[in-house]
Amino acid sequence: MLDYIWFDDESPILQQIPVEYSSAALIFSPFIQMPEGWEKAKRKHDYEHIYPNDDEIRRKGKAVSWEKVMSSCGLQTHAELVLALMTSIGALRDECAREDLAELLHENINGDLYYPSEDHISNFHIPGLIKVLGMNGSNRFYFAEPIVENSGFLDITEASLQTVLDEAAAELVLTDEKMDFVFMSVYDSFINVFLAKDKNINDLVQRMGWESMVCNESTYISWYR
Incomplete structure:
Protein backbone atom coordinates (compact mmCIF):
# COMPACT_ATOMS: atom_id res chain seq x y z
CA MET A 1 0.00 0.00 0.00
CA LEU A 2 0.98 3.64 -0.41
CA ASP A 3 2.34 5.00 2.87
CA TYR A 4 3.54 8.47 1.90
CA ILE A 5 4.91 10.72 -0.83
CA TRP A 6 7.25 13.53 0.10
CA PHE A 7 6.83 16.29 -2.49
CA ASP A 8 9.91 18.43 -2.99
CA ASP A 9 10.26 21.84 -4.66
CA GLU A 10 12.65 20.58 -7.33
CA SER A 11 10.12 19.18 -9.79
CA PRO A 12 6.37 19.42 -10.54
CA ILE A 13 3.91 17.34 -8.54
CA LEU A 14 2.89 15.18 -11.51
CA GLN A 15 6.51 14.09 -11.97
CA GLN A 16 6.67 12.85 -8.38
CA ILE A 17 3.51 10.79 -8.09
CA PRO A 18 3.53 7.00 -8.71
CA VAL A 19 3.24 6.05 -12.37
CA GLU A 20 -0.18 4.44 -11.93
CA TYR A 21 -1.75 7.83 -11.14
CA SER A 22 -2.55 10.14 -14.02
CA SER A 23 -3.89 13.25 -12.27
CA ALA A 24 -3.61 15.29 -9.10
CA ALA A 25 -5.41 18.18 -7.46
CA LEU A 26 -4.74 20.46 -4.52
CA ILE A 27 -7.77 20.49 -2.22
CA PHE A 28 -8.25 23.65 -0.14
CA SER A 29 -9.34 23.06 3.46
CA PRO A 30 -12.31 25.35 4.25
CA TYR A 115 -8.29 29.36 9.95
CA PRO A 116 -8.64 26.04 8.10
CA SER A 117 -7.27 22.86 9.62
CA GLU A 118 -3.48 23.13 9.46
CA ASP A 119 -1.43 20.01 8.56
CA HIS A 120 -4.56 17.84 8.72
CA ILE A 121 -7.47 16.73 6.57
CA SER A 122 -10.55 18.84 7.24
CA ASN A 123 -13.59 17.30 8.91
CA PHE A 124 -15.67 19.07 6.28
CA HIS A 125 -14.22 16.68 3.67
CA ILE A 126 -15.58 13.54 5.35
CA PRO A 127 -18.81 13.28 3.27
CA GLY A 128 -16.84 13.55 0.03
CA LEU A 129 -14.21 11.09 1.23
CA ILE A 130 -16.87 8.49 1.97
CA LYS A 131 -18.14 8.79 -1.59
CA VAL A 132 -14.70 8.75 -3.22
CA LEU A 133 -13.19 5.92 -1.18
CA GLY A 134 -16.20 3.70 -1.87
CA MET A 135 -16.70 4.80 -5.46
CA ASN A 136 -15.17 1.75 -7.15
CA GLY A 137 -16.64 -0.88 -4.90
CA SER A 138 -14.29 -0.69 -1.92
CA ASN A 139 -15.81 -1.36 1.49
CA ARG A 140 -12.70 -0.45 3.46
CA PHE A 141 -10.07 2.26 3.31
CA TYR A 142 -6.39 2.17 4.20
CA PHE A 143 -4.79 4.84 6.38
CA ALA A 144 -1.12 5.46 7.07
CA GLU A 145 0.59 7.86 9.48
CA PRO A 146 4.28 7.83 8.50
CA ILE A 147 5.50 9.93 11.44
CA VAL A 148 4.25 7.48 14.08
CA GLU A 149 4.38 4.40 11.83
CA ASN A 150 0.71 3.65 12.33
CA SER A 151 -1.44 2.15 9.56
CA GLY A 152 -4.34 -0.19 8.94
CA PHE A 153 -7.70 -0.84 7.29
CA LEU A 154 -11.09 0.40 8.47
CA ASP A 155 -14.64 0.24 7.14
CA ILE A 156 -15.66 3.22 5.04
CA THR A 157 -17.98 4.89 7.51
CA GLU A 158 -18.33 8.38 8.93
CA ALA A 159 -17.37 7.11 12.38
CA SER A 160 -14.17 5.45 11.12
CA LEU A 161 -13.05 8.54 9.24
CA GLN A 162 -13.83 10.77 12.23
CA THR A 163 -11.69 8.54 14.45
CA VAL A 164 -8.75 8.58 12.04
CA LEU A 165 -8.87 12.35 11.53
CA ASP A 166 -9.22 13.00 15.27
CA GLU A 167 -6.25 10.85 16.23
CA ALA A 168 -3.95 11.30 13.23
CA ALA A 169 -0.56 12.94 13.38
CA ALA A 170 0.30 15.85 11.07
CA GLU A 171 0.86 13.63 8.04
CA LEU A 172 -1.84 11.21 6.92
CA VAL A 173 -2.57 9.16 3.80
CA LEU A 174 -5.99 7.73 2.93
CA THR A 175 -6.67 5.40 0.03
CA ASP A 176 -9.33 2.93 -1.04
CA GLU A 177 -8.62 -0.81 -1.15
CA LYS A 178 -8.01 -0.71 -4.91
CA MET A 179 -5.76 2.33 -4.53
CA ASP A 180 -7.67 4.18 -7.26
CA PHE A 181 -7.69 7.35 -5.14
CA VAL A 182 -5.27 8.84 -2.62
CA PHE A 183 -5.92 11.73 -0.22
CA MET A 184 -2.94 13.18 1.66
CA SER A 185 -2.40 15.92 4.20
CA VAL A 186 0.60 18.22 3.68
CA TYR A 187 2.72 19.43 6.58
CA ASP A 188 2.74 23.19 7.32
CA SER A 189 -0.08 23.88 4.90
CA PHE A 190 -3.83 24.33 4.56
CA ILE A 191 -4.22 22.05 1.54
CA ASN A 192 -4.42 18.33 0.84
CA VAL A 193 -3.17 16.48 -2.24
CA PHE A 194 -5.66 14.27 -4.07
CA LEU A 195 -4.44 11.68 -6.59
CA ALA A 196 -6.52 9.65 -9.03
CA LYS A 197 -5.88 7.04 -11.69
CA ASP A 198 -8.72 8.63 -13.65
CA LYS A 199 -7.74 11.64 -15.74
CA ASN A 200 -11.10 13.36 -15.17
CA ILE A 201 -10.10 14.55 -11.71
CA ASN A 202 -11.62 17.99 -12.26
CA ASP A 203 -15.11 16.50 -12.72
CA LEU A 204 -14.62 14.41 -9.61
CA VAL A 205 -13.59 17.23 -7.26
CA GLN A 206 -16.46 19.34 -8.52
CA ARG A 207 -18.93 16.55 -7.77
CA MET A 208 -17.53 16.29 -4.25
CA GLY A 209 -17.89 20.06 -3.80
CA TRP A 210 -14.21 20.46 -3.00
CA GLU A 211 -12.62 23.83 -3.62
CA SER A 212 -9.49 22.90 -5.53
CA MET A 213 -6.80 23.54 -8.10
CA VAL A 214 -6.11 20.78 -10.62
CA CYS A 215 -2.40 20.22 -11.16
CA ASN A 216 -0.90 20.59 -14.61
CA GLU A 217 2.59 19.72 -15.82
CA SER A 218 4.06 22.86 -14.25
CA THR A 219 2.34 22.79 -10.82
CA TYR A 220 4.78 22.56 -7.91
CA ILE A 221 3.95 21.88 -4.27
CA SER A 222 5.07 25.47 -3.65
CA TRP A 223 2.64 26.67 -6.36
CA TYR A 224 1.84 29.89 -4.49
CA ARG A 225 5.30 31.46 -4.83
Whole structure:
Protein backbone atom coordinates (compact mmCIF):
# COMPACT_ATOMS: atom_id res chain seq x y z
CA MET A 1 0.00 0.00 0.00
CA LEU A 2 0.98 3.64 -0.41
CA ASP A 3 2.34 5.00 2.87
CA TYR A 4 3.54 8.47 1.90
CA ILE A 5 4.91 10.72 -0.83
CA TRP A 6 7.25 13.53 0.10
CA PHE A 7 6.83 16.29 -2.49
CA ASP A 8 9.91 18.43 -2.99
CA ASP A 9 10.26 21.84 -4.66
CA GLU A 10 12.65 20.58 -7.33
CA SER A 11 10.12 19.18 -9.79
CA PRO A 12 6.37 19.42 -10.54
CA ILE A 13 3.91 17.34 -8.54
CA LEU A 14 2.89 15.18 -11.51
CA GLN A 15 6.51 14.09 -11.97
CA GLN A 16 6.67 12.85 -8.38
CA ILE A 17 3.51 10.79 -8.09
CA PRO A 18 3.53 7.00 -8.71
CA VAL A 19 3.24 6.05 -12.37
CA GLU A 20 -0.18 4.44 -11.93
CA TYR A 21 -1.75 7.83 -11.14
CA SER A 22 -2.55 10.14 -14.02
CA SER A 23 -3.89 13.25 -12.27
CA ALA A 24 -3.61 15.29 -9.10
CA ALA A 25 -5.41 18.18 -7.46
CA LEU A 26 -4.74 20.46 -4.52
CA ILE A 27 -7.77 20.49 -2.22
CA PHE A 28 -8.25 23.65 -0.14
CA SER A 29 -9.34 23.06 3.46
CA PRO A 30 -12.31 25.35 4.25
CA PHE A 31 -12.24 28.08 6.86
CA ILE A 32 -14.34 27.34 9.94
CA GLN A 33 -17.29 29.48 10.99
CA MET A 34 -18.50 28.88 14.53
CA PRO A 35 -21.78 30.32 15.91
CA GLU A 36 -21.75 34.00 16.86
CA GLY A 37 -20.35 34.50 20.34
CA TRP A 38 -18.88 30.99 20.51
CA GLU A 39 -15.31 32.07 21.28
CA LYS A 40 -16.38 34.67 23.85
CA ALA A 41 -18.39 32.05 25.71
CA LYS A 42 -15.46 29.62 25.71
CA ARG A 43 -12.76 32.11 26.74
CA LYS A 44 -11.69 32.27 30.37
CA HIS A 45 -9.40 35.28 29.83
CA ASP A 46 -9.63 38.17 27.38
CA TYR A 47 -6.21 37.40 25.89
CA GLU A 48 -6.92 33.67 25.44
CA HIS A 49 -7.30 32.41 21.87
CA ILE A 50 -9.66 29.48 21.47
CA TYR A 51 -9.66 27.13 18.49
CA PRO A 52 -12.51 24.61 18.16
CA ASN A 53 -11.67 20.92 18.46
CA ASP A 54 -12.75 18.31 15.92
CA ASP A 55 -15.98 17.43 17.70
CA GLU A 56 -16.98 21.08 18.06
CA ILE A 57 -16.26 21.71 14.38
CA ARG A 58 -18.44 18.79 13.32
CA ARG A 59 -21.32 19.70 15.66
CA LYS A 60 -21.40 23.47 15.35
CA GLY A 61 -19.00 24.57 12.61
CA LYS A 62 -19.81 25.58 9.05
CA ALA A 63 -17.41 25.53 6.11
CA VAL A 64 -16.45 28.88 4.58
CA SER A 65 -14.84 28.89 1.16
CA TRP A 66 -11.53 30.46 0.26
CA GLU A 67 -13.33 32.50 -2.37
CA LYS A 68 -15.55 34.10 0.26
CA VAL A 69 -12.59 34.92 2.52
CA MET A 70 -10.62 36.32 -0.42
CA SER A 71 -13.53 38.56 -1.31
CA SER A 72 -13.91 39.88 2.24
CA CYS A 73 -10.16 40.51 2.61
CA GLY A 74 -9.54 42.05 -0.80
CA LEU A 75 -7.12 39.27 -1.77
CA GLN A 76 -7.02 38.60 -5.50
CA THR A 77 -5.84 34.98 -5.81
CA HIS A 78 -5.67 31.70 -3.94
CA ALA A 79 -1.89 32.10 -3.96
CA GLU A 80 -2.17 35.40 -2.07
CA LEU A 81 -4.39 33.76 0.52
CA VAL A 82 -1.91 30.89 0.99
CA LEU A 83 0.94 33.38 1.41
CA ALA A 84 -1.11 35.26 4.00
CA LEU A 85 -1.96 32.09 5.92
CA MET A 86 1.54 30.63 5.86
CA THR A 87 3.15 33.94 6.82
CA SER A 88 0.82 34.34 9.76
CA ILE A 89 1.67 30.90 11.19
CA GLY A 90 5.42 31.41 10.69
CA ALA A 91 5.76 28.81 7.92
CA LEU A 92 7.26 31.47 5.61
CA ARG A 93 10.03 33.78 6.73
CA ASP A 94 12.44 36.42 5.45
CA GLU A 95 12.06 37.16 1.73
CA CYS A 96 9.32 34.56 1.26
CA ALA A 97 6.99 36.04 3.88
CA ARG A 98 4.20 38.44 2.91
CA GLU A 99 3.43 40.43 6.03
CA ASP A 100 1.24 42.80 4.03
CA LEU A 101 -1.07 39.96 3.00
CA ALA A 102 -1.05 38.45 6.49
CA GLU A 103 -2.12 41.82 7.91
CA LEU A 104 -5.00 42.03 5.45
CA LEU A 105 -6.12 38.59 6.53
CA HIS A 106 -5.83 39.42 10.25
CA GLU A 107 -7.92 42.54 9.81
CA ASN A 108 -10.76 40.52 8.34
CA ILE A 109 -10.56 37.30 10.36
CA ASN A 110 -12.34 38.15 13.55
CA GLY A 111 -15.21 37.06 15.70
CA ASP A 112 -15.87 33.36 15.30
CA LEU A 113 -14.22 32.68 11.93
CA TYR A 114 -11.17 30.43 12.17
CA TYR A 115 -8.29 29.36 9.95
CA PRO A 116 -8.64 26.04 8.10
CA SER A 117 -7.27 22.86 9.62
CA GLU A 118 -3.48 23.13 9.46
CA ASP A 119 -1.43 20.01 8.56
CA HIS A 120 -4.56 17.84 8.72
CA ILE A 121 -7.47 16.73 6.57
CA SER A 122 -10.55 18.84 7.24
CA ASN A 123 -13.59 17.30 8.91
CA PHE A 124 -15.67 19.07 6.28
CA HIS A 125 -14.22 16.68 3.67
CA ILE A 126 -15.58 13.54 5.35
CA PRO A 127 -18.81 13.28 3.27
CA GLY A 128 -16.84 13.55 0.03
CA LEU A 129 -14.21 11.09 1.23
CA ILE A 130 -16.87 8.49 1.97
CA LYS A 131 -18.14 8.79 -1.59
CA VAL A 132 -14.70 8.75 -3.22
CA LEU A 133 -13.19 5.92 -1.18
CA GLY A 134 -16.20 3.70 -1.87
CA MET A 135 -16.70 4.80 -5.46
CA ASN A 136 -15.17 1.75 -7.15
CA GLY A 137 -16.64 -0.88 -4.90
CA SER A 138 -14.29 -0.69 -1.92
CA ASN A 139 -15.81 -1.36 1.49
CA ARG A 140 -12.70 -0.45 3.46
CA PHE A 141 -10.07 2.26 3.31
CA TYR A 142 -6.39 2.17 4.20
CA PHE A 143 -4.79 4.84 6.38
CA ALA A 144 -1.12 5.46 7.07
CA GLU A 145 0.59 7.86 9.48
CA PRO A 146 4.28 7.83 8.50
CA ILE A 147 5.50 9.93 11.44
CA VAL A 148 4.25 7.48 14.08
CA GLU A 149 4.38 4.40 11.83
CA ASN A 150 0.71 3.65 12.33
CA SER A 151 -1.44 2.15 9.56
CA GLY A 152 -4.34 -0.19 8.94
CA PHE A 153 -7.70 -0.84 7.29
CA LEU A 154 -11.09 0.40 8.47
CA ASP A 155 -14.64 0.24 7.14
CA ILE A 156 -15.66 3.22 5.04
CA THR A 157 -17.98 4.89 7.51
CA GLU A 158 -18.33 8.38 8.93
CA ALA A 159 -17.37 7.11 12.38
CA SER A 160 -14.17 5.45 11.12
CA LEU A 161 -13.05 8.54 9.24
CA GLN A 162 -13.83 10.77 12.23
CA THR A 163 -11.69 8.54 14.45
CA VAL A 164 -8.75 8.58 12.04
CA LEU A 165 -8.87 12.35 11.53
CA ASP A 166 -9.22 13.00 15.27
CA GLU A 167 -6.25 10.85 16.23
CA ALA A 168 -3.95 11.30 13.23
CA ALA A 169 -0.56 12.94 13.38
CA ALA A 170 0.30 15.85 11.07
CA GLU A 171 0.86 13.63 8.04
CA LEU A 172 -1.84 11.21 6.92
CA VAL A 173 -2.57 9.16 3.80
CA LEU A 174 -5.99 7.73 2.93
CA THR A 175 -6.67 5.40 0.03
CA ASP A 176 -9.33 2.93 -1.04
CA GLU A 177 -8.62 -0.81 -1.15
CA LYS A 178 -8.01 -0.71 -4.91
CA MET A 179 -5.76 2.33 -4.53
CA ASP A 180 -7.67 4.18 -7.26
CA PHE A 181 -7.69 7.35 -5.14
CA VAL A 182 -5.27 8.84 -2.62
CA PHE A 183 -5.92 11.73 -0.22
CA MET A 184 -2.94 13.18 1.66
CA SER A 185 -2.40 15.92 4.20
CA VAL A 186 0.60 18.22 3.68
CA TYR A 187 2.72 19.43 6.58
CA ASP A 188 2.74 23.19 7.32
CA SER A 189 -0.08 23.88 4.90
CA PHE A 190 -3.83 24.33 4.56
CA ILE A 191 -4.22 22.05 1.54
CA ASN A 192 -4.42 18.33 0.84
CA VAL A 193 -3.17 16.48 -2.24
CA PHE A 194 -5.66 14.27 -4.07
CA LEU A 195 -4.44 11.68 -6.59
CA ALA A 196 -6.52 9.65 -9.03
CA LYS A 197 -5.88 7.04 -11.69
CA ASP A 198 -8.72 8.63 -13.65
CA LYS A 199 -7.74 11.64 -15.74
CA ASN A 200 -11.10 13.36 -15.17
CA ILE A 201 -10.10 14.55 -11.71
CA ASN A 202 -11.62 17.99 -12.26
CA ASP A 203 -15.11 16.50 -12.72
CA LEU A 204 -14.62 14.41 -9.61
CA VAL A 205 -13.59 17.23 -7.26
CA GLN A 206 -16.46 19.34 -8.52
CA ARG A 207 -18.93 16.55 -7.77
CA MET A 208 -17.53 16.29 -4.25
CA GLY A 209 -17.89 20.06 -3.80
CA TRP A 210 -14.21 20.46 -3.00
CA GLU A 211 -12.62 23.83 -3.62
CA SER A 212 -9.49 22.90 -5.53
CA MET A 213 -6.80 23.54 -8.10
CA VAL A 214 -6.11 20.78 -10.62
CA CYS A 215 -2.40 20.22 -11.16
CA ASN A 216 -0.90 20.59 -14.61
CA GLU A 217 2.59 19.72 -15.82
CA SER A 218 4.06 22.86 -14.25
CA THR A 219 2.34 22.79 -10.82
CA TYR A 220 4.78 22.56 -7.91
CA ILE A 221 3.95 21.88 -4.27
CA SER A 222 5.07 25.47 -3.65
CA TRP A 223 2.64 26.67 -6.36
CA TYR A 224 1.84 29.89 -4.49
CA ARG A 225 5.30 31.46 -4.83
